[in-house]
Amino acid sequence: MKEKFTPTAVKTFKKGDVVFSEGDKTKELYIISSGEVEVVKHILDEEVILARLDTGEFFGEMAMFGDEPRSATVRAISDLETIVIGEEYFKDQLSNLPNWFGNMVEVLIERIREMDKKIISQFKYGLGYSILQLLHYISEQFGTHTENQLAVNREFLIGKIYQILGVSKGIIEKHFQDFISTKIIEIEPETEKIIVKDKKRLEQFIEFFLCFSESRNLEKVKKQLPHFSEEEIKNFYDLSKKIRLLQPDTLTMISM
Numbered sequence: 013m014k015e016k017f018t019p020t021a022v023k024t025f026k027k028g029d030v031v032f033s034e035g036d037k038t039k040e041l042y043i044i045s046s047g048e049v050e051v052v053k054h055i056l057d058e059e060v061i062l063a064r065l066d067t068g069e070f071f072g073e074m075a076m077f078g079d080e081p082r083s084a085t086v087r088a089i090s091d092l093e094t095i096v097i098g099e100e101y102f103k104d105q106l107s108n109l110p111n112w113f114g115n116m117v118e119v120l121i122e123r124i125r126e127m128d129k130k131i132i133s134q135f136k137y138g139l140g141y142s143i144l145q146l147l148h149y150i151s152e153q154f155g156t157h158t159e160n161q162l163a164v165n166r167e168f169l170i171g172k173i174y175q176i177l178g179v180s181k182g183i184i185e186k187h188f189q190d191f192i193s194t195k196i197i198e199i200e201p202e203t204e205k206i207i208v209k210d211k212k213r214l215e216q217f218i219e220f221f222l223c224f225s226e227s228r229n230l231e232k233v234k235k236q237l238p239h240f241s242e243e244e245i246k247n248f249y250d251l252s253k254k255i256r257l258l259q260p261d262t263l264t265m266i267s268m
Contacts, residue, residue, distance in 0.1 A: 025092040036082040039099040047092030162208040190255040220248040
């Protein structure tokens, strides 16, 4: 493949160099001829690694279609050599293909973007809320029930949340630490199980937060949840702040 490109189409980076950053408007596609990169994104003020790419793999292809900015940062994690394909060259090569093929590629790219948007819509009420809701659901479905308690294997729970949300296990663990510090859950040392000590309280808190997220007004919440006492509403509001559910998420599309 290299012989088809002039030397100016080859670009090298040192370990730690950023190839492009989230939000950039650059339009190049990169093919890795040697080295390795990581695709990273900031979520909840923490850097999350979305993928690692190695020799022979490529990145930046989404920029060839439409005017969307880069939605993640790509950084070299070793000395890196890439073949850089510019937008004009890419479109010129695409024009040599049958029209139906070029149209199909554009439709596929648009479908990927639409899928990204649908994924993001799942985080309407924030990443922390999504993790808490899944913690409750998975514990109910796969855990053991004892009176008003739920118990589920910790690694199994984290793995399931990871599969569904696609965020790093480090982010999930970070939220679990908040849940533990506020006694929403506990860890049983002998079995490494996550224990929901008060299932009813957790369900009430989820109900409160969903209602509050819609209105962002405690007076309205009181009217919409008349079966909650004022003290319960205040306690749940304080709890929302302690576990950072009221902190806005920065999760956006992950296609590059």
